[in-house]
Amino acid sequence: MSQEILIGKVAILLATLEESETAPFQPLLKGVHYCRGKVGAMNMEKVIAAVETAATRENLITENLYRENHALYHAILEALEGVTRGQFAIGDMKRTVGLRFAVVRGRPYTDKREGEWIAVAFYGTIGAPVKGLEHEAMGLGVNHI
Amino acid sequence: MSQEILIGKVAILLATLEESETAPFQPLLKGVHYCRGKVGAMNMEKVIAAVETAATRENLITENLYRENHALYHAILEALEGVTRGQFAIGDMKRTVGLRFAVVRGRPYTDKREGEWIAVAFYGTIGAPVKGLEHEAMGLGVNHI
Amino acid sequence: MSQEILIGKVAILLATLEESETAPFQPLLKGVHYCRGKVGAMNMEKVIAAVETAATRENLITENLYRENHALYHAILEALEGVTRGQFAIGDMKRTVGLRFAVVRGRPYTDKREGEWIAVAFYGTIGAPVKGLEHEAMGLGVNHI
Amino acid sequence: MSQEILIGKVAILLATLEESETAPFQPLLKGVHYCRGKVGAMNMEKVIAAVETAATRENLITENLYRENHALYHAILEALEGVTRGQFAIGDMKRTVGLRFAVVRGRPYTDKREGEWIAVAFYGTIGAPVKGLEHEAMGLGVNHI
Amino acid sequence: MSQEILIGKVAILLATLEESETAPFQPLLKGVHYCRGKVGAMNMEKVIAAVETAATRENLITENLYRENHALYHAILEALEGVTRGQFAIGDMKRTVGLRFAVVRGRPYTDKREGEWIAVAFYGTIGAPVKGLEHEAMGLGVNHI
Amino acid sequence: MSQEILIGKVAILLATLEESETAPFQPLLKGVHYCRGKVGAMNMEKVIAAVETAATRENLITENLYRENHALYHAILEALEGVTRGQFAIGDMKRTVGLRFAVVRGRPYTDKREGEWIAVAFYGTIGAPVKGLEHEAMGLGVNHI
Numbered sequence: 001m002s003q004e005i006l007i008g009k010v011a012i013l014l015a016t017l018e019e020s021e022t023a024p025f026q027p028l029l030k031g032v033h034y035c036r037g038k039v040g041a042m043n044m045e046k047v048i049a050a051v052e053t054a055a056t057r058e059n060l061i062t063e064n065l066y067r068e069n070h071a072l073y074h075a076i077l078e079a080l081e082g083v084t085r086g087q088f089a090i091g092d093m094k095r096t097v098g099l100r101f102a103v104v105r106g107r108p109y110t111d112k113r114e115g116e117w118i119a120v121a122f123y124g125t126i127g128a129p130v131k132g133l134e135h136e137a138m139g140l141g142v143n144h145i
Numbered sequence: 146m147s148q149e150i151l152i153g154k155v156a157i158l159l160a161t162l163e164e165s166e167t168a169p170f171q172p173l174l175k176g177v178h179y180c181r182g183k184v185g186a187m188n189m190e191k192v193i194a195a196v197e198t199a200a201t202r203e204n205l206i207t208e209n210l211y212r213e214n215h216a217l218y219h220a221i222l223e224a225l226e227g228v229t230r231g232q233f234a235i236g237d238m239k240r241t242v243g244l245r246f247a248v249v250r251g252r253p254y255t256d257k258r259e260g261e262w263i264a265v266a267f268y269g270t271i272g273a274p275v276k277g278l279e280h281e282a283m284g285l286g287v288n289h290i
Numbered sequence: 291m292s293q294e295i296l297i298g299k300v301a302i303l304l305a306t307l308e309e310s311e312t313a314p315f316q317p318l319l320k321g322v323h324y325c326r327g328k329v330g331a332m333n334m335e336k337v338i339a340a341v342e343t344a345a346t347r348e349n350l351i352t353e354n355l356y357r358e359n360h361a362l363y364h365a366i367l368e369a370l371e372g373v374t375r376g377q378f379a380i381g382d383m384k385r386t387v388g389l390r391f392a393v394v395r396g397r398p399y400t401d402k403r404e405g406e407w408i409a410v411a412f413y414g415t416i417g418a419p420v421k422g423l424e425h426e427a428m429g430l431g432v433n434h435i
Numbered sequence: 436m437s438q439e440i441l442i443g444k445v446a447i448l449l450a451t452l453e454e455s456e457t458a459p460f461q462p463l464l465k466g467v468h469y470c471r472g473k474v475g476a477m478n479m480e481k482v483i484a485a486v487e488t489a490a491t492r493e494n495l496i497t498e499n500l501y502r503e504n505h506a507l508y509h510a511i512l513e514a515l516e517g518v519t520r521g522q523f524a525i526g527d528m529k530r531t532v533g534l535r536f537a538v539v540r541g542r543p544y545t546d547k548r549e550g551e552w553i554a555v556a557f558y559g560t561i562g563a564p565v566k567g568l569e570h571e572a573m574g575l576g577v578n579h580i
Numbered sequence: 581m582s583q584e585i586l587i588g589k590v591a592i593l594l595a596t597l598e599e600s601e602t603a604p605f606q607p608l609l610k611g612v613h614y615c616r617g618k619v620g621a622m623n624m625e626k627v628i629a630a631v632e633t634a635a636t637r638e639n640l641i642t643e644n645l646y647r648e649n650h651a652l653y654h655a656i657l658e659a660l661e662g663v664t665r666g667q668f669a670i671g672d673m674k675r676t677v678g679l680r681f682a683v684v685r686g687r688p689y690t691d692k693r694e695g696e697w698i699a700v701a702f703y704g705t706i707g708a709p710v711k712g713l714e715h716e717a718m719g720l721g722v723n724h725i
Numbered sequence: 726m727s728q729e730i731l732i733g734k735v736a737i738l739l740a741t742l743e744e745s746e747t748a749p750f751q752p753l754l755k756g757v758h759y760c761r762g763k764v765g766a767m768n769m770e771k772v773i774a775a776v777e778t779a780a781t782r783e784n785l786i787t788e789n790l791y792r793e794n795h796a797l798y799h800a801i802l803e804a805l806e807g808v809t810r811g812q813f814a815i816g817d818m819k820r821t822v823g824l825r826f827a828v829v830r831g832r833p834y835t836d837k838r839e840g841e842w843i844a845v846a847f848y849g850t851i852g853a854p855v856k857g858l859e860h861e862a863m864g865l866g867v868n869h870i
Contacts, residue, residue: 008281048674067869082227136153138285144792193529212434239773289357298571372517384628426443428575502724579647588861662807716733720863
């Protein structure tokens with residue numbers, strides 16, 4: 001493969017695994033910047049804001065630089081397509097999400113002209129707004145930055 | 146959480162990790178049935194068929210029992226929403242996929258009346274039909290069976 | 291056909307026909323459980339809730355059993371795709387719906403291993419939030435339960 | 436209701452009912468033009484063509500008059516949204532349809548300035564390309580003509 | 581081409597160009613009715629309402645005549661697909677739009693039986709609810725009326 | 726506005742206007758790179774390939790540099806959302822397109838850290854595969870590169 005760092009895989013593992021399970025994967029975290037967070041919500045806007053706020057605060061993207069915000073925004077939307085699977089809505093469809101997320105920024109390709117890319121992953125539950133009436137959901141978005 | 150077995154997480158790890166990386170997660174595989182496979186394709190139909198064939202051959206679903214085929218089919222489609230992120234097409238959009246997949250069947254909930262559920266996960270690359278012009282993609286679908 | 295009871299057809303007729311028109315179809319109702327209801331709304335959530343509440347109250351699904359709620363929920367969403375035809379929204383698109391609905395649960399297949407399935411049908415009007423500026427709409431969703 | 440002729444309901448009944456079941460609804464057919472047909476296919480294009488051909492042959496629309504073809508085409512697409520429920524594809528998704536369809540043209544509204552409208556309904560099965568592995572599907576589209 | 585008046589092109593130019601730039605295109609405006617307007621919003625409903633209100637006030641469509649409202653409504657939705665590109669939402673996705681719009685009604689085809697058609701075009705910006713974090717967006721919808 | 730060069734507007738005008746109509750807009754072309762082309766097709770893949778080939782041949786993007794191909798690809802897809810308006814397909818839906826396109830690369834923002842962006846616009850006709858049974862269509866996609 002022409003990728004030497006799998007930023008998508010790193011994001012998936014950071015979102016999916018418990019803290020205690022990530023030990024074997026520490027070597028993968030070398031050479032990337034990342035952050036993790038959690039969000040529970042019945043509307044998309046709150047989920048998007050939670051990821052943007054975390055990524056800005058952790059300096060994964062430069063505040064008010066639109067090209068970086070634009071890259072992150074589309075990576076978030078693509079990851080949410082995986083979470084919502086076909087209808088791009090949560091509360092409007094009478095469902096709620098409880099998600100862990102990870103944002104990873106790095107240089108995945110061996111050809112250094114490819115520059116930096118960003119990956120966003122979500123993992124958690126989606127379901128009715130009743131405790132326990134829910135199943136797992138996951139999404140990954142990747143974009144050049 | 147009301148789930149004691151996270152079949153989605155198991156499917157994600159089986160699809161995302163290399164064989165050599167799965168050792169720490171062997172305990173998670175207790176109590177579920179699963180299979181893994183690979184498919185490279187420029188059309189959806191071939192990807193769907195690859196997963197259905199593997200799941201049938203490994204006895205994860207009963208051949209010609211429609212309710213099980215129906216449950217698996219919708220789990221596959223939902224997982225493909227995550228892979229394709231918004232437009233449900235591959236070759237028609239001049240892109241190709243190279244995917245590893247896992248199908249996991251089990252009883253995730255502590256309340257045994259919830260019965261069996263099925264999870265399908267994909268992990269791999271999507272991109273132009275030119276080697277290296279591709280990035281990672283992922284998808285997860287979960288359904289009652 | 292391998293179906294001996296057409297639960298979808300029954301749901302369509304129960305949603306579409308006036309009470310007085312259903313007499314010739316009474317034999318079709320043997321061997322199925324069903325309920326009917328009405329909902330007028332400018333948001334999806336209210337439509338979904340109306341069907342779920344009716345189906346739970348009439349014991350078509352078991353309250354708080356997720357696999358049954360999950361089956362019904364996806365049947366409702368699929369029926370709403372037919373009603374909304376392409377954009378999954380009502381009031382956000384400045385339109386309103388006035389719908390009659392029916393939920394039918396039964397064993398449609400001659401092979402009894404196929405078990406129970408559920409059908410949800412809507413019939414009514416969709417249009418501008420101005421009386422008379424509306425046309426008919428319909429949708430059907432079917433799922434294994 | 437401001438509609439005196441429910442062309443959508445007529446189309447639904449013509450598509451859903453067997454010939455022998457339509458007797459009680461003959462009065463509804465007064466004052467509308469309609470045609471019925473059947474199509475089995477693994478691609479959208481064939482389904483669309485079958486309806487267009489039947490409607491043209493039965494003089495429900497004027498051949499080569501674009502405004503009438505355009506009205507019919509969008510009514511067909513909207514009805515197919517109900518049949519396919521979320522992903523606008525058949526064979527590409529490894530599924531096949533066997534459908535009965537009806538096209539109804541008439542003046543539904545009491546206000547005669549509203550002119551003519553057209554309704555297209557489908558009813559039949561959708562499922563795996565294996566006999567019996569299928570369930571019912573339905574769709575309705577309505578447009579001004 | 582079988583169209584002698586390109587109502588879509590006229591709508592695009594009226595939405596995209598500044599007043600001062602439209603001089604060379606005055607001849608194109610002969611034989612059509614049109615109106616222009618502006619709307620800034622975080623929800624679809626407000627954008628749709630702005631166009632409907634302008635078109636009604638300028639007598640491009642007849643108030644409370646549903647067939648004309650229906651034609652305009654679908655032309656607006658199609659134009660908004662171009663603006664939103666894939667997910668039919670604005671504020672729910674944490675984005676805002678600032679749009680100029682034009683509605684053009686005329687007889688585009690040389691064959692006069694084709695009658696009147698309507699075109700709706702939007703041009704402006706879409707982006708984060710932060711000044712400057714936005715890029716251009718455009719959409720065109722055309723329908724028979 | 727924080728944009729000093731409107732690359733989207735330039736792309737729209739280059740796609741929409743005849744050669745003879747572009748004279749007044751020559752000043753807008755200063756400071757950007759652009760190319761124009763034409764494509765008639767019944768499948769998406771051919772449309773995407775026509776734009777990619779033109780943009781590569783005219784050195785608007787660097788061949789085999791994935792980040793630039795990725796940026797262009799998503800701008801093309803977004804522009805095609807505007808052309809196809811809701812269903813991402815052409816021939817599968819029994820329709821054909823005849824399109825002129827323009828690709829524009831430049832630095833739209835006054836803040837030079839925003840770097841280069843790319844805009845893709847289409848303008849032409851979409852309709853039945855019968856001459857004259859078609860109307861105008863348009864689409865615009867913008868991405869950071």
